[in-house]
Amino acid sequence: MSTGLERQQIADRLAQEFRDGWIVNLGVGMPTMCSNTPIDTDIIYHSENGVIGSGPVLPDGQEDVHLVNAGGQNVSLKPGAAIVHHADSFAIIRSGRIDVTVLGIYEVACNGDFANWKVAGANGGGIGGAMDLAACAKQVFVILEHATRDGKPRLLAQCALPVTARGVVTTIATNLGLFKPMGDRFLLREIAPGVSVDEVRAATGAPVEVAVDLRVIRTL
Amino acid sequence: MSTGLERQQIADRLAQEFRDGWIVNLGVGMPTMCSNTPIDTDIIYHSENGVIGSGPVLPDGQEDVHLVNAGGQNVSLKPGAAIVHHADSFAIIRSGRIDVTVLGIYEVACNGDFANWKVAGANGGGIGGAMDLAACAKQVFVILEHATRDGKPRLLAQCALPVTARGVVTTIATNLGLFKPMGDRFLLREIAPGVSVDEVRAATGAPVEVAVDLRVIRTL
Amino acid sequence: MARRSKIFDSFAEAVADIPDGSSIAFGGFAYPGVPFNLIRALLDQGAKGLTCITNGTGGAAADRMPDIGMLVENGQVAKVIAAFTAPTRASDRIPLTKFVDEGKVVAELVPQGTLAERLRAAGAGIPAFFTPTAVGTELAAGRETRRFGGREYLLEYAMPVDVAFLRAWKADSSGNLLFRRSQRNFNPIMAMAAKLVIVEVEEDFVEPGAIDPDEVHTSGIFVQRMVKIPPPPEGLWPGRRPERVLKS
Amino acid sequence: MARRSKIFDSFAEAVADIPDGSSIAFGGFAYPGVPFNLIRALLDQGAKGLTCITNGTGGAAADRMPDIGMLVENGQVAKVIAAFTAPTRASDRIPLTKFVDEGKVVAELVPQGTLAERLRAAGAGIPAFFTPTAVGTELAAGRETRRFGGREYLLEYAMPVDVAFLRAWKADSSGNLLFRRSQRNFNPIMAMAAKLVIVEVEEDFVEPGAIDPDEVHTSGIFVQRMVKIPPPPEGLWPGRRPERVLKS
Numbered sequence: 001m002s003t004g005l006e007r008q009q010i011a012d013r014l015a016q017e018f019r020d021g022w023i024v025n026l027g028v029g030m031p032t033m034c035s036n037t038p039i040d041t042d043i044i045y046h047s048e049n050g051v052i053g054s055g056p057v058l059p060d061g062q063e064d065v066h067l068v069n070a071g072g073q074n075v076s077l078k079p080g081a082a083i084v085h086h087a088d089s090f091a092i093i094r095s096g097r098i099d100v101t102v103l104g105i106y107e108v109a110c111n112g113d114f115a116n117w118k119v120a121g122a123n124g125g126g127i128g129g130a131m132d133l134a135a136c137a138k139q140v141f142v143i144l145e146h147a148t149r150d151g152k153p154r155l156l157a158q159c160a161l162p163v164t165a166r167g168v169v170t171t172i173a174t175n176l177g178l179f180k181p182m183g184d185r186f187l188l189r190e191i192a193p194g195v196s197v198d199e200v201r202a203a204t205g206a207p208v209e210v211a212v213d214l215r216v217i218r219t220l
Numbered sequence: 221m222s223t224g225l226e227r228q229q230i231a232d233r234l235a236q237e238f239r240d241g242w243i244v245n246l247g248v249g250m251p252t253m254c255s256n257t258p259i260d261t262d263i264i265y266h267s268e269n270g271v272i273g274s275g276p277v278l279p280d281g282q283e284d285v286h287l288v289n290a291g292g293q294n295v296s297l298k299p300g301a302a303i304v305h306h307a308d309s310f311a312i313i314r315s316g317r318i319d320v321t322v323l324g325i326y327e328v329a330c331n332g333d334f335a336n337w338k339v340a341g342a343n344g345g346g347i348g349g350a351m352d353l354a355a356c357a358k359q360v361f362v363i364l365e366h367a368t369r370d371g372k373p374r375l376l377a378q379c380a381l382p383v384t385a386r387g388v389v390t391t392i393a394t395n396l397g398l399f400k401p402m403g404d405r406f407l408l409r410e411i412a413p414g415v416s417v418d419e420v421r422a423a424t425g426a427p428v429e430v431a432v433d434l435r436v437i438r439t440l
Numbered sequence: 441m442a443r444r445s446k447i448f449d450s451f452a453e454a455v456a457d458i459p460d461g462s463s464i465a466f467g468g469f470a471y472p473g474v475p476f477n478l479i480r481a482l483l484d485q486g487a488k489g490l491t492c493i494t495n496g497t498g499g500a501a502a503d504r505m506p507d508i509g510m511l512v513e514n515g516q517v518a519k520v521i522a523a524f525t526a527p528t529r530a531s532d533r534i535p536l537t538k539f540v541d542e543g544k545v546v547a548e549l550v551p552q553g554t555l556a557e558r559l560r561a562a563g564a565g566i567p568a569f570f571t572p573t574a575v576g577t578e579l580a581a582g583r584e585t586r587r588f589g590g591r592e593y594l595l596e597y598a599m600p601v602d603v604a605f606l607r608a609w610k611a612d613s614s615g616n617l618l619f620r621r622s623q624r625n626f627n628p629i630m631a632m633a634a635k636l637v638i639v640e641v642e643e644d645f646v647e648p649g650a651i652d653p654d655e656v657h658t659s660g661i662f663v664q665r666m667v668k669i670p671p672p673p674e675g676l677w678p679g680r681r682p683e684r685v686l687k688s
Numbered sequence: 689m690a691r692r693s694k695i696f697d698s699f700a701e702a703v704a705d706i707p708d709g710s711s712i713a714f715g716g717f718a719y720p721g722v723p724f725n726l727i728r729a730l731l732d733q734g735a736k737g738l739t740c741i742t743n744g745t746g747g748a749a750a751d752r753m754p755d756i757g758m759l760v761e762n763g764q765v766a767k768v769i770a771a772f773t774a775p776t777r778a779s780d781r782i783p784l785t786k787f788v789d790e791g792k793v794v795a796e797l798v799p800q801g802t803l804a805e806r807l808r809a810a811g812a813g814i815p816a817f818f819t820p821t822a823v824g825t826e827l828a829a830g831r832e833t834r835r836f837g838g839r840e841y842l843l844e845y846a847m848p849v850d851v852a853f854l855r856a857w858k859a860d861s862s863g864n865l866l867f868r869r870s871q872r873n874f875n876p877i878m879a880m881a882a883k884l885v886i887v888e889v890e891e892d893f894v895e896p897g898a899i900d901p902d903e904v905h906t907s908g909i910f911v912q913r914m915v916k917i918p919p920p921p922e923g924l925w926p927g928r929r930p931e932r933v934l935k936s
Contacts, residue, residue: 347827348771
């Protein structure tokens with residue numbers, strides 16, 4: 001369907017941005033795929049339901065039925081894990097202790113705004129912990145398909161949908177490349193193999209600046 | 221020195237006001253003597269440092285060196301006790317779950333104000349948990365010697381010292397009797413054995429109304 | 441004098457006197473810690489005009505356990521306060537949507553951390569607080585904000601509730617609770633926020649003193665009623681292997 | 689990549705780089721949970737112009753362990769924020785009094801519950817909140833109050849700190865902490881409020897995984913430095929029977 005990277009490859013590229021010792025919160029969906037990436041950094045995964053230090057998702061038959069991550073998957077715990085209640089879990093989030101949150105989103109603007117909780121025309125929405133994470137994490141990474149199913153751009157000059165937080169996104173990973181919001185444009189830091197800069201520009205709803213040291217994403 | 225009840229007898233009388241199932245917080249000093257009173261009610265003692273369900277003070281040589289009450293005494297725990305941290309301990313206090321707090325104080329006024337944290341001319345004071353308890357407990361009982369060492373009344377028309385909280389005191393126990401603040405006067409509910417109403421009036425700095433069913437305090 | 445036992449024989453008995461118009465907080469995140477048995481009892485009990493406080497209302501999954509969505513479908517709910525009032529995937533459908541669209545149920549959408557903190561504030565005697573969450577969004581439109589240290593914050597209010605329904609792992613007869621792993625989630629703070637706390641408990645009750653005071657997650661002073669969950673099929677056990685829940 | 693160990697060999701090393709002007713929160717209520725060894729190390733280290741956040745400053749008792757009052761006497765303290773800034777008995781004397789009277793140290797008196805909540809707020813990303821405590825008293829004079837539900841509340845601000853000194857019972861090498869009995873007190877919330885958390889630990893360190901995740905009181909994500917307390921007389925052990933502390 002889409003050109004460029006597969007979903008797991010997008011997550012792989014983003015996971016390589018994680019630095020040793022970081023506390024990382026992964027949202028539901030594509031973000032959790034970042035935990036599948038083999039990286040040699042020592043990451044502490046936090047999930048909004050109060051799990052500090054979760055490990056891989058367990059296979060069927062080996063689940064701990066009392067333990068899920070933010071996406072409801074039966075995860076494991078790494079040695080040194082700790083459990084807290086919901087108010088303490090969001091105390092960790094709001095006090096700025098999450099080094100990065102990775103969120104799956106609907107759209108992102110070059111001013112760093114993004115939207116992921118309410119679709120057009122909906123009566124209500126699904127915020128979950130995204131607004132707290134977006135407002136308070138040290139960095140907000142977003143991961144998404146570059147275009148909607150009917151080919152409309154999701155990297156925009158301004159968000160059309162109600163925003164989750166303003167001006168917070170620091171890194172964007174899509175099937176076409178790795179981007180940074182620069183205010184009035186997106187900076188294309190890395191490009192997916194087999195994709196041209198023109199293709200990226202055509203698929204993006206705001207100006208795209210190409211990094212002087214533009215590299216091709218190395219897939220794992 | 222003083223007429224009327226001994227200190228333990230004042231505490232004994234107050235402890236008989238406790239009702240079955242109450243959560244009771246005892247302040248430092250005379251209030252803790254309430255826990256020595258043999259009563260057949262099932263009380264849960266809370267202390268501000270996060271101990272829910274403490275039992276009697278342990279004798280020398282049997283102390284648990286990790287466990288003290290608000291007065292720094294080495295207490296025991298009753299079965300069903302639980303420990304919380306300081307923020308949760310005061311969450312219990314501020315949310316109105318303490319049925320009664322018993323506080324040792326400097327002076328009390330017939331409007332229910334009382335003072336127990338700052339002496340005249342002092343630069344600073346010792347509030348501890350008293351302001352939280354006074355503002356938030358369902359009832360505030362105070363226990364004190366009826367007069368100062370140089371014979372001045374401590375039950376007053378208005379507090380002279382900086383108050384701890386306003387209009388909160390419901391019951392007052394002194395060596396001369398059991399009182400209730402009534403706004404512009406104190407109601408004398410019970411009187412200490414061997415003390416006359418005239419003596420009470422002479423020692424009190426506000427009008428004293430005598431209860432129609434005035435009783436003599438029965439000492440244990 | 442012995443006080444009345446906190447241990448009730450049935451879920452029906454434990455929820456019998458919940459009046460119409462009550463506000464009820466439901467513990468749980470995904471399925472751990474969700475009081476399925478109490479929800480089922482409340483469906484049978486039939487109280488109406490309820491305000492339900494919950495992370496989500498459920499009903500998107502195929503294998504459906506008793507959930508808030510069923511209370512909605514049963515005509516028992518006037519208002520829902522939740523972090524999810526519509527599905528996140530456009531392709532999902534949840535029962536709540538139809539009732540909100542038809543104006544039969546009011547839905548208040550609250551960010552999850554704000555929901556947790558509002559419950560915690562209610563249980564901590566804090567009537568209001570400021571949070572950075574939701575500033576600059578539609579949820580903050582027209583509401584009071586204030587700057588502290590150069591950053592803008594939104595004023596939020598405590599959310600006291602009449603009743604909390606919890607699910608715990610172990611309990612002693614005085615009401616001290618242990619939650620296992622992510623079962624803890626909202627349960628302890630909902631216990632703090634509620635006037636009446638009713639708990640379904642997975643393991644057999646133990647005597648007071650059997651749980652180390654240092655390990656208690658929710659003190660018995662917050663808990664009024666508890667019911668032991670019977671084995672399946674009579675009792676509701678989430679996940680695939682309740683036998684492991686019982687033994688772990 | 690292995691990160692630097694959180695376990696330090698000495699108290700001196702653990703406090704060596706604390707700069708002049710730091711704000712430091714000291715755990716403890718009465719003697720349980722007081723970081724006596726870290727306080728002694730800070731007396732030796734000599735940092736000046738400190739702001740000390742503590743329940744009380746000590747110094748009233750005859751058998752004196754290292755306390756905040758000694759830091760005051762040592763000329764290291766600019767400000768004290770505490771629930772006790774003067775003795776409650778007129779007959780007691782505390783070292784702080786003289787320095788406050790002479791204008792050498794500023795003392796901010798805060799009700800104990802407000803102190804706890806301000807620390808908790810700092811650790812929870814809440815810049816300010818309302819509390820009923822101290823309304824109508826000298827401490828509220830001239831300050832912002834507001835009515836909610838017919839009652840008056842006082843606005844209070846978060847109290848973030850640079851450093852927290854804690855004393856814990858047990859710890860694993862990743863920094864997960866257990867406190868025993870009333871040793872817990874302010875320690876967990878000071879850990880949340882601080883940028884740098886230094887802990888003196890009574891028992892030998894255990895491996896990550898040796899403490900049940902459900903029983904952890906303070907997660908290792910809050911803890912940067914830990915030192916094992918040596919046996920007496922080298923290490924400071926409060927109370928009469930440290931041998932029971934080690935065994936219990």
